[in-house]
Amino acid sequence: MRILIIGAGGQLGKEACLGFAAKGDEVISAGRAELDLSVPHAVADAVAAYKADWVINCAAYTQVDKAEEEAELAFRVNRDGARAVAQGAKRSDSRLLHVSTDFIFAGDRSRPYGEADTGAPISVYGQSKWEGEQAVRETLPEALIVRTAWVYGAHGNNFVKTLLRLMAEREEIRVVDDQLGTPSWTADIVTAMQTLIEKDLSGTWNFTNEGVASWFDFAHQIISIAAQLGHPGKVRRLLPIPSREYPSAAKRPNYSVLNKEKIRSVLGDEIPHWCDSLRSMLVEMPL
Ligand SMILES: NC(=O)c1ccc[n+]([C@@H]2O[C@H](COP(=O)([O-])OP(=O)(O)OC[C@H]3O[C@@H](n4cnc5c(N)ncnc54)[C@H](OP(=O)(O)O)[C@@H]3O)[C@@H](O)[C@H]2O)c1
Structure with missing residues (x-):
């Protein structure tokens, strides 16, 4: 299949390019230079011109805190740019996979969010x-x-890479322990995408790894596994803190676990637990 991947330089986009190419698909990688979603009027024709079987949109304005002061740009890329990609896919009769986020929810409850739940975002x-x-x-x-x-993975910036750097630099690290979600490895997300595409499915699907963690739990696992694997570290204390002690411009959901019942019906019981995937990622990553 001919697959256009937009946002090809990001952590998920890069993994998708490698994953689909490894399966033998013809991958067209489009970074910001080829398709700039902040200029939506130019995007639809450009997407259509690729005449792809599938268009995968991994591009987004992802700077959650900065978006509070750059709202106009965030909406231009994440709403208007996403719409323009869909218009382009429609024009060339291409299928479209669009990537979305748990941050569309308020996170003010303690039951996993299903695909039919309506978004109630608390940030720009x-x-x-x-x-x-x-x-x-x-x-x-x-x-x-x-x-x-x-999301974390081998490519781009993410929480795992930040923690590996901090554990080498600091003796004490404080991490928020009152926000719950599920760390999700880009390699597993791409595998799930491939199955959904192979089955030619439509509609909204949740995918994360299995399990639930706080950012503190996530940090604890990163440091323990990285230490076992010989990553350099001088950290001696990892301390849990409430979100109010780590002020940020954007509010974040306290609970953003996604319900995976629907995608389990397609993937079976093959979704790895987040701890296992974290270990796999760290084993694969060079020291
Ligand atoms: N990161 C997470 O924790 C998380 C969680 C849930 C869902 N998601 C979603 O997953 C998808 C992939 O995110 P990610 O984690 O891979 O983010 P990322 O590493 O920040 O990658 C985002 C990509 O979008 C590109 N981009 C930004 N503005 C653009 C523009 N105006 N035109 C074209 N490309 C532009 C970036 O290009 P440059 O490299 O040039 O900046 C980058 O390659 C996004 O839809 C995101 O909302 C992410």
Whole structure:
């Protein structure tokens, strides 16, 4: 299949390029230079010109705190740009996989969010992604929308890489322990995407790894596994703190676990636990 991957330089986009190419698909990687979603009027024709079988949109304005002061840009990329990608896919009769986020939810409950739950974002980033999802659905009702959460991987910047750096630099690290979600490895997200595409599915699907963690739990596992694997570290104390002691510009959901019942019916019981995937990622990553 001919697959156009937009946002090819990001952590998920890069993994998707490698994963689909490894399966023998013809991958067209489009970074910001080829497709700039902040200029939506130019995007639809450009996407259509690739004449792809599938378009995968991994591009997004992802700076959650900065979005509070750059709202106009965040909406232009995450809503208007996403809509333009869907318009392009429609014009060339391509299937579309659009990536969305747990941050579309308020996180003010303690039951996992299902695909039918309505977004109620508490940040500019979350609102821009929620409106982006809606724009994609309105433009291309048969689009495939994959919601994921707490993404990390070998490429780009993420919490795992930040922790590895901090554990080498600091004796004490404080990490928030009152926000719950599920760390999700880009390699597993791409495998799930491949199955959904192979089965030619439409509609909204949640995918994360299995299990639930706080950022503190996540940090604890990163440091323990990295130490076992010989990563350098001078950290002696890892301390849990409440969110109010780590002020940030954007509010984040306290609870953003996604319900995976629907995707389990397709993937079976093959979704790895987040701790196992974290270990796999760290084993694969060079020291
Ligand atoms: N990170 C998470 O924890 C998380 C959680 C849930 C869902 N998601 C979703 O997963 C998807 C992938 O995120 P990620 O973690 O891979 O983020 P990322 O590493 O920040 O990658 C985002 C990509 O989007 C590109 N981009 C930004 N503005 C653009 C523009 N105006 N035009 C074209 N490309 C632009 C970036 O390009 P540059 O490299 O040039 O900046 C980058 O390659 C996004 O839809 C995100 O909302 C992420």
